[in-house]
Amino acid sequence: MLHEIIIAGFGGQGVMSMGQLIAYSGMLEDKHVSWLPSYGPEQRGGTANASVIVSDEPVGSPVISRPTAAIVLNKPSFEKFEPMIRPGGVLIVNSSLIDSKSIRDDITIIEVPASELANELGESRVANSIILGVFIALTKAVSEESVIESLKKVLPERRHNLIPVNQAALEKGAELVVQ
Amino acid sequence: MGKVLMKGNEVIAEAAVHAGCKYLFSYPITPQSELVAYMAKRLPEVGGLFLQAESEVAAINMVYGAASAGVRVMTSSSSPGVSLKQEGISYLVGSELPAVVVNIMRGGPGLGSIQPAQSDYFQATKGGGHGDYQIPVYAPATLQEIVDLMRDAFNLADRYRTPVYILGDGMLGQMMEPVEFKEVVNEELPPKDWATTATRGDGGPKLTNSLFLDPAELEEHNNHLQAKYAKIKEAEVRYESYLLDDADYVIVAYGTVSRIAKNAIKEARNQGIKVGMIRPITLWPFPEQPFIETRDRVKGYLTVEMSAGQMVEDVRLAVEGRKPVFFYGRTGGMVPGQEEILEKIIEMAGGEQ
Amino acid sequence: MELVFEKTKGLRDKTTHYCPGCTHGIIHRLVAEVMEEMGILEDTVGVASVGCSVLSYEYFNCDMTQAAHGRAPAVATGLKRVLPEGRFVFTYQGDGDLASIGTAEIVHAAARGENITVIFVNNAIYGMTGGQMAPTSLLGQKTATSPFGRDAGLQGSPIRISEMLATLDGAAYITRVSSHDVPNIIKAKKAIRKAFETQKKGLGFSLVEILSTCPTNWGLDPLESLHWVRDNMVPVFQLGVYKDVEEGK
Numbered sequence: 001m002l003h004e005i006i007i008a009g010f011g012g013q014g015v016m017s018m019g020q021l022i023a024y025s026g027m028l029e030d031k032h033v034s035w036l037p038s039y040g041p042e043q044r045g046g047t048a049n050a051s052v053i054v055s056d057e058p059v060g061s062p063v064i065s066r067p068t069a070a071i072v073l074n075k076p077s078f079e080k081f082e083p084m085i086r087p088g089g090v091l092i093v094n095s096s097l098i099d100s101k102s103i104r105d106d107i108t109i110i111e112v113p114a115s116e117l118a119n120e121l122g123e124s125r126v127a128n129s130i131i132l133g134v135f136i137a138l139t140k141a142v143s144e145e146s147v148i149e150s151l152k153k154v155l156p157e158r159r160h161n162l163i164p165v166n167q168a169a170l171e172k173g174a175e176l177v178v179q
Numbered sequence: 180m181g182k183v184l185m186k187g188n189e190v191i192a193e194a195a196v197h198a199g200c201k202y203l204f205s206y207p208i209t210p211q212s213e214l215v216a217y218m219a220k221r222l223p224e225v226g227g228l229f230l231q232a233e234s235e236v237a238a239i240n241m242v243y244g245a246a247s248a249g250v251r252v253m254t255s256s257s258s259p260g261v262s263l264k265q266e267g268i269s270y271l272v273g274s275e276l277p278a279v280v281v282n283i284m285r286g287g288p289g290l291g292s293i294q295p296a297q298s299d300y301f302q303a304t305k306g307g308g309h310g311d312y313q314i315p316v317y318a319p320a321t322l323q324e325i326v327d328l329m330r331d332a333f334n335l336a337d338r339y340r341t342p343v344y345i346l347g348d349g350m351l352g353q354m355m356e357p358v359e360f361k362e363v364v365n366e367e368l369p370p371k372d373w374a375t376t377a378t379r380g381d382g383g384p385k386l387t388n389s390l391f392l393d394p395a396e397l398e399e400h401n402n403h404l405q406a407k408y409a410k411i412k413e414a415e416v417r418y419e420s421y422l423l424d425d426a427d428y429v430i431v432a433y434g435t436v437s438r439i440a441k442n443a444i445k446e447a448r449n450q451g452i453k454v455g456m457i458r459p460i461t462l463w464p465f466p467e468q469p470f471i472e473t474r475d476r477v478k479g480y481l482t483v484e485m486s487a488g489q490m491v492e493d494v495r496l497a498v499e500g501r502k503p504v505f506f507y508g509r510t511g512g513m514v515p516g517q518e519e520i521l522e523k524i525i526e527m528a529g530g531e532q
Numbered sequence: 533m534e535l536v537f538e539k540t541k542g543l544r545d546k547t548t549h550y551c552p553g554c555t556h557g558i559i560h561r562l563v564a565e566v567m568e569e570m571g572i573l574e575d576t577v578g579v580a581s582v583g584c585s586v587l588s589y590e591y592f593n594c595d596m597t598q599a600a601h602g603r604a605p606a607v608a609t610g611l612k613r614v615l616p617e618g619r620f621v622f623t624y625q626g627d628g629d630l631a632s633i634g635t636a637e638i639v640h641a642a643a644r645g646e647n648i649t650v651i652f653v654n655n656a657i658y659g660m661t662g663g664q665m666a667p668t669s670l671l672g673q674k675t676a677t678s679p680f681g682r683d684a685g686l687q688g689s690p691i692r693i694s695e696m697l698a699t700l701d702g703a704a705y706i707t708r709v710s711s712h713d714v715p716n717i718i719k720a721k722k723a724i725r726k727a728f729e730t731q732k733k734g735l736g737f738s739l740v741e742i743l744s745t746c747p748t749n750w751g752l753d754p755l756e757s758l759h760w761v762r763d764n765m766v767p768v769f770q771l772g773v774y775k776d777v778e779e780g781k
Contacts, residue, residue, distance in 0.1 A: 244610025
């Protein structure tokens with residue numbers, strides 16, 4: 001089992017934290033993980049991405065050249081990473097923010113209107129959790145339980161009140177995959 | 180304490196604390212800034228101190244003062260900042276003061292970029308500052324390896340009274356991996372009876388100094404340093420051999436590049452090319468032995484670096500012209516991809532198998 | 533026979549390399565006497581700098597370390613910050629070292645209020661390298677590198693370190709004294725004592741700037757040199773206390 005995941009979007013959109021959450025969850029499941037950020041002046045705005053590897057074997061290169069999955073949260077990231085995905089891989093697009101369509105027929109493409117769905121849950125900040133729910137339901141890279149467990153560790157105590165709504169968001173994402 | 184997911188820069192910091200380092204004098208620079216921020220919080224918890232110096236020049240000289248007082252001390256920076264430290268590093272060598280210097284390399288020359296590079300290999304392994312000297316250089320490839328090497332670096336520094344480099348690239352500093360800090364009983368080290376801690380209770384005045392105006396005395400001092408380097412070469416070389424036993428071709432790479440190369444090697448083996456790897460863990464002293472052992476039976480070597488070709492010179496010296504030594508490098512912060520490395524392997528092996 | 537004078541224990545039995553008429557020897561003795569009188573010789577680490585006073589590590593009878601050019605305040609910071617309580621750290625620096633190549637280090641040591649004592653010997657010229665212009669050379673002063681006299685338009689004007697550092701909040705005691713005659717030498721010793729006392733009380737950064745001579749490179753005899761300090765340097769580098777937190781100054 002080897003998942004090579006790229007999460008990309010504008011700086012400040014939460015791509016780094018989403019990547020860390022996946023890596024953390026993988027670690028809790030005793031898998032081998034790595035997380036590598038693009039780094040630079042794009043801490044706010046600009047395009048940033050995180051490369052996350054979850055594997056049964058020790059991680060070789062932390063650099064991903066052919067991702068098994070890409071989660072793209074803005075248009076430049078769509079254009080950059082859509083062609084790189086390995087055949088048989090997964091592309092998750094935040095369609096609330098991206099109007100581009102992939103014409104590839106050798107990968108699974110899921111468009112998630114994450115902002116609208118988050119608003120349905122009454123919490124616009126959980127858009128990424130909905131996308132994460134889609135990702136884990138589709139790839140089984142890590143389990144929902146591990147993500148919740150990781151949230152408990154990553155979030156400061158005073159933010160633990162947000163865990164239930166995040167869990168609801170993960171499940172909402174998972175439902176999309178079932179449909 | 181189990182595994183924790185940490186950033187490379189933070190791992191360096193925490194590993195230093197575990198190795199008994201209580202003092203860090205540094206100046207902020209990307210991509211190692213998390214290291215100083217971590218230490219600013221962490222060191223007071225262990226009764227130590229982080230002091231943000233006014234410059235890298237000042238930082239290395241604060242290290243000189245603290246090392247002279249006999250404590251475990253470290254400075255950290257990235258390429259342009261490490262250039263500024265060269266003067267102080269030469270003085271540390273001359274005065275035989277132990278310290279650890281971390282360089283999380285970025286692209287150069289000049290202000291260059293903030294993306295990962297390995298272009299300070301020459302600076303680290305061939306002196307860097309003025310004078311005849313060598314500095315032991317550790318080049319970890321994983322975050323867990325950092326944990327182990329930091330302690331070794333401080334021990335080696337104390338044992339031989341020398342500065343020691345930890346050389347990583349920006350990726351190593353920025354990436355996260357799970358690491359485990361195991362409690363280790365530290366080895367016994369010689370007492371620092373040379374330290375200038377003021378003389379109360381310890382006999383006569385002591386001096387830490389690199390000035391020897393009498394040429395005969397300075398030559399003697401140099402001979403002493405060279406004898407020390409000979410001992411280090413004898414006892415402290417480290418490297419990893421990977422799939423060398425049946426290898427026809429050998430990749431030579433260090434740090435994160437070696438990890439990318441490993442992926443390429445696996446793929447090459449899938450395609451029927453028998454490739455192995457020599458990964459120097461100490462860049463100085465450079466591991467010559469694995470080359471001596473392989474150079475008469477393999478067909479060629481390929482050195483892969485994030486530089487225009489620096490370590491490849493040491494590889495050629497070790498191979499002594501007996502086999503071709505190829506080079507593939509990317510510069511400026513560009514990272515060689517595993518496909519590119521694979522292509523070079525195929526090329527070296529004379530095309531598709 | 534009654535013993536009426538004894539060499540200070542603060543200096544070692546070693547002949548110095550200083551030129552005849554140079555007041556480094558006097559200043560060494562003042563610092564050494566102060567350390568001996570305060571009983572801190574065994575509690576002190578000195579930092580030698582680069583320039584004529586580089587070999588001061590051979591003369592002071594306490595632990596010494598030798599710093600790179602201009603970096604003594606950074607080295608002293610490293611020492612002071614890691615040594616146990618009750619240890620004293622001083623630097624002994626000339627004008628080229630402190631006021632030219634080492635300006636960043638001295639300014640920031642003062643700004644941080646490093647609890648160290650700086651002995652700053654200002655003789656308006658580079659001595660060891662052979663009489664080149666210093667940051668403190670006077671306007672019109674002829675040196676090896678200002679052969680037509682220092683010209684403000686070409687080389688700038690002399691830097692007044694004490695005045696400059698006194699503006700910093702971290703500075704606790706800053707004074708300028710001179711070594712050109714006995715009354716001033718006595719004042720200089722009092723200033724050095726006060727600087728070490730400032731460190732003892734933990735008040736912060738202390739610096740004593742001492743105007744000094746360089747007969748060799750000035751091309752004057754020892755007596756003329758003392759007069760040159762009085763007549764030419766003192767008007768530019770006025771003596772006095774520039775900062776004294778204890779006196780609310």
